[in-house]
Amino acid sequence: MLFRSKERLGEWHLPELFAHIRSLQPQVLISYKQGLIGTEDFLAPERKFDKKPDRPLELCDTLQPHGWGYIKADDGKHKSPEQVLAMLSKARSFPANLLLNTGPLPDGSIHPEDVQTLREVGRKVREQGWPAPGTAADETRRRI
Numbered sequence: 001m002l003f004r005s006k007e008r009l010g011e012w013h014l015p016e017l018f019a020h021i022r023s024l025q026p027q028v029l030i031s032y033k034q035g036l037i038g039t040e041d042f043l044a045p046e047r048k049f050d051k052k053p054d055r056p057l058e059l060c061d062t063l064q065p066h067g068w069g070y071i072k073a074d075d076g077k078h079k080s081p082e083q084v085l086a087m088l089s090k091a092r093s094f095p096a097n098l099l100l101n102t103g104p105l106p107d108g109s110i111h112p113e114d115v116q117t118l119r120e121v122g123r124k125v126r127e128q129g130w131p132a133p134g135t136a137a138d139e140t141r142r143r144i
Contacts (some may be wrong), residue, residue, distance in 0.1 A: 015039070032060070044099070057096035061087060062103065063114045070111065071102035078113040081120035087119075092130070 014037050018030055031042040034049070042056035043049075049059055063084070064074045079087075084100070091098040102114040 053094060053096070057094050057100050058095050059087070059091050059094075060099040060101070062101040063111075063117060064101075064103050068101055068103060070105055075111075076113070078111065079117060081117050081124065084117055084121045085124065088130075 003073055018037070018039055021030065029041050031044045032044045033043070034045045035043055037080055040055070042058060043053055044058045044060055045063075046060045049057070063076045063079045064066055064071060065079070066074055087100070102110055103116075105111055
């Protein structure tokens with residue numbers, strides 16, 4: 001995995017770097033959020049994506065409203081089961097993977113809000129199944 005922000009992007013000589021990485025490891029998958037040079041294997045945008053993807057897609061989001069790590073000020077504001085189900089439905093409609101992050105507490109445990117949300121999402125999916133994209137059941141799921 002290679003991660004780099006857009007700062008000083010020109011210094012990275014990405015076409016040459018990607019070619020070198022592929023020469024060393026032909027099976028490698030290269031991605032950068034919404035793409036940098038167009039040769040990435042898949043897109044992995046964070047939080048917002050509304051375009052029709054031209055390659056495989058992984059939507060990245062968090063259970064916290066603002067950060068990728070634990071932020072005490074966000075206690076009580078984590079995503080609800082309904083919000084996560086809507087995210088799953090959106091990912092499925094592309095189709096895309098959903099990478100869903102939870103910022104662990106300082107002791108390494110998962111925030112109780114996130115545990116409750118994930119258990120409820122799991123329960124609903126087990127009980128109700130997961131409707132095919134574009135069906136009436138999927139449209140109902142999108143509204144909850």
